[in-house]
Every structure is written in structure tokens, then in C-alpha cells.
Amino acid sequence: MRLSKAWLVATRDFKVFRHQKNIWYSIVIFPVIISVLFPVVVEFAGRKSGGIPAASLPTYLNAFSFFFAIGAAFVPLSVASYSIVGEKVEKSLEPLLATPLTDGEILLGKTISALLPTLIALYAGSVVFMTGMDAVTFHKLGYNYFPNETIGVLLLVLVPIAVVLSVLFSIIVSSRVNDVRSANSYGILMFFPFLAIYLASEIGIISLNVNNLLIISGILLAIDVALFFVSTAAFQREEILTKWK
Amino acid sequence: MIDTENLTKKFGDLTAVDSLTIHVDDGEVFGFLGPNGAGKTTTVRMLCCLISKTSGDAKIGGYDVGNKEDSLKIRKIIGLVPDNVGLSEHLTAYDNLDFYGKIYDCTEAQRKDSIRRFLEMLDLWDKRDVLAGTFSKGMKQKLAIARALIHDPEILFMDEPTVNLDPESAKTVRNFILELKKQKKTIFLNTHNLDEAQRICDKIAILNTRLRALGTPQDLEQQVKSRKTVITLEKIDDKILGALKDLSLKNLTSEGNSITFDVVDPDSQNSAVVEALVLAGGHVNTVNVVGSTLEDVYLKLVRESA
Numbered sequence: 001m002r003l004s005k006a007w008l009v010a011t012r013d014f015k016v017f018r019h020q021k022n023i024w025y026s027i028v029i030f031p032v033i034i035s036v037l038f039p040v041v042v043e044f045a046g047r048k049s050g051g052i053p054a055a056s057l058p059t060y061l062n063a064f065s066f067f068f069a070i071g072a073a074f075v076p077l078s079v080a081s082y083s084i085v086g087e088k089v090e091k092s093l094e095p096l097l098a099t100p101l102t103d104g105e106i107l108l109g110k111t112i113s114a115l116l117p118t119l120i121a122l123y124a125g126s127v128v129f130m131t132g133m134d135a136v137t138f139h140k141l142g143y144n145y146f147p148n149e150t151i152g153v154l155l156l157v158l159v160p161i162a163v164v165l166s167v168l169f170s171i172i173v174s175s176r177v178n179d180v181r182s183a184n185s186y187g188i189l190m191f192f193p194f195l196a197i198y199l200a201s202e203i204g205i206i207s208l209n210v211n212n213l214l215i216i217s218g219i220l221l222a223i224d225v226a227l228f229f230v231s232t233a234a235f236q237r238e239e240i241l242t243k244w245k
Numbered sequence: 246m247i248d249t250e251n252l253t254k255k256f257g258d259l260t261a262v263d264s265l266t267i268h269v270d271d272g273e274v275f276g277f278l279g280p281n282g283a284g285k286t287t288t289v290r291m292l293c294c295l296i297s298k299t300s301g302d303a304k305i306g307g308y309d310v311g312n313k314e315d316s317l318k319i320r321k322i323i324g325l326v327p328d329n330v331g332l333s334e335h336l337t338a339y340d341n342l343d344f345y346g347k348i349y350d351c352t353e354a355q356r357k358d359s360i361r362r363f364l365e366m367l368d369l370w371d372k373r374d375v376l377a378g379t380f381s382k383g384m385k386q387k388l389a390i391a392r393a394l395i396h397d398p399e400i401l402f403m404d405e406p407t408v409n410l411d412p413e414s415a416k417t418v419r420n421f422i423l424e425l426k427k428q429k430k431t432i433f434l435n436t437h438n439l440d441e442a443q444r445i446c447d448k449i450a451i452l453n454t455r456l457r458a459l460g461t462p463q464d465l466e467q468q469v470k471s472r473k474t475v476i477t478l479e480k481i482d483d484k485i486l487g488a489l490k491d492l493s494l495k496n497l498t499s500e501g502n503s504i505t506f507d508v509v510d511p512d513s514q515n516s517a518v519v520e521a522l523v524l525a526g527g528h529v530n531t532v533n534v535v536g537s538t539l540e541d542v543y544l545k546l547v548r549e550s551a
Contacts, residue, residue: 005348008344008347008348012333012336012340012344015335015336015340016333016335016336019335019336019376020335087333090331090332090333090334091327091329091330091331092331092332092333092334093331094295094325094327094329094331095325095326095327095331095345095389095392095393096331097295098293098294098295098320098323098325098327099320099345099348099349100317100320100321100348100349101348102317237294237295237296238295238296238297241290241295241296242256242296
């Protein structure tokens, strides 16, 4: 496996994305919304009654920051779907497969092309989010809540694992569908497990602390490994040319 | 350069290519003819190491098609123009070629030189910064050919390169292939355009799952050339037709004052037919051996194999 070749595939995809405004919108919109909207919500929520009590703020802030994990699960879907299904639609995979690139190099390139813009957008959004949240909560907490260990684990461990999960899931879905819209429709399934975790935290079943985030990350990592084998099995030259729809 | 022996590909119970044995020499343009579904694309895909063979052997440039390590080496020395073009439509013409040049480790100078050379040859240099998706079919096809040649491959596989093109674009592509032929590039050309094959190819194979014929265009024409005889008489009556029926001629047809039939050895058989016609009271005006074309050979072999 030559990383330089995988990077070549990824940079080619970046160039393609440059001409696809929809892809950029899908990457940027979610981080922008949560990074701007949530600080505004915290600032204005319950203003008449004195706002959110300081003791409750950490719970809210952890719950809000979990949206970056939710974003990690579905932001890469459109990129990954386009990256593979788009090639299917354009039928540009066959000449690519006829080059000396290995299946693994192409697959890794496709993964990087979905992973990198998503992580950059989410990390940039998280900086805005943390700055905004600190600005609106400092007067109540008396200290900057972010950055902290919890969001560190969330952004540096859970988010990349969730992005990879989403990309691998997209690759598997992409091998079975013929257009980007269908791939995205199936990909939305990725949203629900993360939403379930969020709701569970909201109703007090689990707490989104460092330990639990690491456990969730561990479970997702195991699923990543399983999906990696399934996706590499799906991404074989012969499979792509003869069995992909 | 290309050798196959009993090369076979099965998809489940369906045999797509059955026991194909061919040999393509260095610098040869090899035409691979056959109807839709004959196994032409499957053969190209096997030879380009895109799909596995079920049985048999194939070597490209001395490398074994079935061997995993050799397959990477094969993909380095070949270029493929697939039947569906397969360009990145959201990349410019230049970027499409540059990306493939990078895959093959061409230096920046090599890439710049090759891209300019091919785009100029194919009248696309002025469009180098235009997105490939905006190109016409003919322009896309030409760009796909340039892409396949960017690393100067030893063997070029072309799968129906002129299909769906307007006559002018098809002519440009054909002329370009002829130019490559002059440069002694080995070309494996999948086509069902018989005229194209006849004009371009040094050797032709006709495939319909199994290999039906193999030879130069002239060889193949010869296979049926002297088997069709047309005799024109002053008039044809029942007596003459009766005499002809007694000779059990193959594919006998009568139209106006002419009769046409197939014979195995026209030199000896035609004289017997003429003698029978004269004995039946016929006045023979002309006896001609009709020159058959590659199309005749093709249709005959394909129908026989259907």
C-alpha cells in the first residue's frame, strides 16, 4: 500500500469537489449551525428567569458538544457517497481500476477524501463552538468550560472513529445503489444510533463523560474494524465491474 | 505481446468467453469482432487484469494475467479506453490527463509534454481548461484515448472507440488509431464496425463466446470468397430450376434472370453447373464469382454460431 498513491486519489477527489458546491454546503452547513446556534441558544435560553443555572450548564454543554459526534456520523455521507457513486455514475472507476493502483490504495484515497474535509469542518466548527460557549457561559461558571478532557476525547477519539464508520458504511451502501440520493438516503441510518445516545443522555440513562465516551468509541471502533473488512470485500475490482449495480 | 490459450470466463453457469486462443504480435493492430454479448469486453477486462479468468492462460508482454504480482506490472504497460469513456466530468481535460500521468509516475516535464502533444494531436489543446463533462461525445472519446496513452503504454486496449460517435468524430478517432499504428503501437481493438476493422487491423478475430475465425482481413474474406457464384441466363424456366435442384446446390436463390449459390470448389463445380444449365436448354450469359466482404464472413460465422 503506497500512501502517496492513496493521497493522489484523494487530491483528485478534492479537485472534483471544488466544482461541486453541494458537497461543500453539506460539509460546512452542519458545523456552522451547531457552532453558532448553540451558543446563541445558551445565551438566550430562559433569559427572563435568569437563564440556565450554572450547575446544569456542564450537562448541557456536554450534550451540545455531542452534536459534533452526530455530525461526524452523517456529514461525510454525502462526500463519501459522491466519491464512489459519483464515479459509478460517470463510469470513471473502470479506467482507474485498470491502472497500477491497488484496490486498497483507491479505497484509502476515497476514505481520505471524505474524512479530511469532514474533520477540518468539524474541528473548525468546534473551535468556534468552544469559543462561543466560553464567551456566553464564563460569567456564570467563572471559568472557561472549554476546552476540557471530555470534548478532547469526543473530538480526538470519538469523532474520527465516527467519521470512519460513516465513510465505510457509505462505501458498502455505494456498492449497492446507483445514485447519490439513494446512497444518502441509506446513509441517514447512521444518524439514528448517535441520536439514540444523545437522547439517552438527555433522559439520564447515560452520562456523556470521558469514560462513557471512551466506551462508545471502543464499540464504534470494533464496528469500524468489521465494516472495514466488509467494505474491502465489496471494493474489489471484479466485484465493482461485475456485481455492483 | 498478447498470448492466450484456452482462456475461459464463466459467470456462474453462463460462459462469457470459451477457450479463446489468440496471439497478437508486437506492433500489430488486432481487431476483435463480435456481436453484443459475444464476450469482447469480458476478454479485454480479463487481459487488463480487471476480472479473473476461470481457466486457461493469458500473458501480456510476458507477464502472467492470473498472477497477482504480474497483474500490477501488466497494468503498468497497458492503456485502456473503455467502452463508456469514464472521464472525471468535474475535472478539466488537462487535470484528467495529469492525474493519470501521476498515477504512472510520469515526471512533471513528461506529463506536460505528453498532455500538450496528445491534446494538440486530437484538437483539444484549446479546451484543456474546460471541464470534461461539457465535452461532446467525440471530444470525450478523444480525451479518453489521450488518457490511455499518457504513460506511453506498450499495449493499448480500445473497447468500441468509435461507437455512438458522429461520422466526423469517428473518422478523427480512426485516423488517430492509424497514426498510432504507424508508430508501431500494439493495439487490441474491440469493435463491431467491420469497415473500421478492415481498414485498420492487421489481424482480426471473430468471437461469439468461442473464437469463430482468426486471420488477416484478406484471409478471412478468402474463406468464403470463392464459395458464392452468380450465373446470369437469358431466361430461367422450370426445366432449368429442376436441373439445378438435382445438383443440390447450397443456398440456391433465383432472382430475375440470375441464380446465386454457394459452392465448395467453384473451379470444378461451376463448370458442372454450367453444363447442367446448358443441357436443360439454358443460355448462360455470365458466370461470376462474387467477391465477398468481411461482412459476409462475419455474418456467416455469427449466424452459424448463434
